[in-house]
Amino acid sequence: MATLCKKIELTKAGEIVQKEALNVQGSLQSMTSQITAFTKAEIGELKIAVLPGEITDLVSTLCIHFNRLYPNIKVVIQTTDELEKAVLENQADFGIGFHFHQQDKLQVTKLYEEAFYLISNQHDGRKKIPFPAIFDSPIVLFPNKHQCRKILDRTSEEVGRQLDPAVETSSIEAILNLVRNGVGHSVVSRTLYEFYDTEDLFFQHIEKPTLTRAVYLAMKKNCFVNYPARKYLELLMQEIGKLQFHTEEKEMPTLQNTLS
Template sequence: MEIRQLEYFLVLCNELHFTKAAEKLNITQPTLSHQIKVLENELGIPLFDRLGKKIAITDAGKILHEQCTHIFRAIDNTSNQIIELKELKAGKLAIGTLPGELTNLVSDYLLDYHLEYPDLQICINSSDDLLKQFKDNKIDFAISYKQEYFDYEDEHLQIIPLFTEELLFVAHSEHPLLASEKIAFQDVLELPLILFPTIHQCRKVIDSAARKEKLHVKPKIETASVQAIFKLVEQNVGATIISKTLCNLYKTNTICEQTIYNPPLTREIVLLYRKDKFINFAAKAFIRLMVEGLEEAGFSISEKSQQLIQSLIKYA
């Protein structure tokens, strides 16, 4: 049973005349007769009673007509829903991020995205285990930090580097170390520091660098609140080490930042998605908007990554 045969059948039901139906379908009358006969043979029962030049629908034909109506209505509904998805008038977008700065980074583009595509449902899943989010099919793509020990290929994940982010020394504008062009990591760790807890991604970079240099991290205050960290720094309670992204978002006139060296603290922000999963139009549109926003904000995305991103969002 083919869709084409069912289309022929429905037209013949409406016309109840082989010649008229064939003309409407723009095929020959013998072709129509043959296709209807093939359909009847497959079902093993007549669909029409031939009454000379006239025909009438049999009981079997009435059943098929009713079901065909449902089938073609479902096909039309499916087509319309897919068109709505392509035009971003319906659908859901789920983005995975690591907790902390990356959740803030992605969330910065939610308003612009909503204003452009108000009918879409958007969800940001913040989790330390993005791999499980991918395996459970809970996210369309993710923004993460590149983990050197992680085998992305083995997990069927495509990775596109976005930009390299620097962690900065941030302190009250009157702090004496800010007079230097850059500050040694060891000197920073000797100061009273206000840092994120050890489970935070930013803190993990700091702790990892300290271990490599055989240094100790002993913060004066630990808090997961970005606002609290900047308020304490503003009140000159202590200094902090924080990402450039957050520094740009929360810095005030009484706070200044400086580069850290020996070693510099950096991390690579990447876009992740499954190689074996279709990237829907809602996801492509968000990636396009986010990349444009990153470039406008001065983040440097390599030419190779630009090409990969353009290839990914080609039909958005």
């Protein structure tokens, strides 16, 4: 006995449902792929706001290591004096600087505290020198808009002196080379001294008064910390640990929560 097969055809409404179902399936697959790629750091963007000066050098140097680990993440470094605005208006995932005021809108965490060194190409045997001693020889400095220079200018006024650099330059490499070649000594933050090739130079701690400053991380309160930002901050904390910068114990829970 022959078997009769009844041909089944979709109605017009069924065709519409089938087409839309396939579109939804495709969208879900695409969305899943994008989320997977993002969480695995295959794509993404990291936006950092920093003050002009040595913090820019710190952030940029770490970006070299970050790029090797996550080559497909785009990194945008915004150098600005308006760090709070950049973070609050979502122009940056976080900001790194020295002073933040809008504590009601920002989560501000102290990363570390650092000292300033007097560096030269010769050593006179002293591990520490009083601040006024920096005026005894020609000095090479950053321009007065630089954060490090601002601290030096304020402290100079406090001791009744005025800085008169032999050379001013915004390049840390140029400063180190000028010091290396005996043009003068200089004052730099420990961050810069540690991050650059300074093995042939000598440093001395400055006292009376001691020059120190705190470095802070600022993010919007209750914001989602994306994968690129978390991974960069993990690298930053590892570097701070290696350099044995002082991070207060009370700040550690906040940092750990930020990275978790």
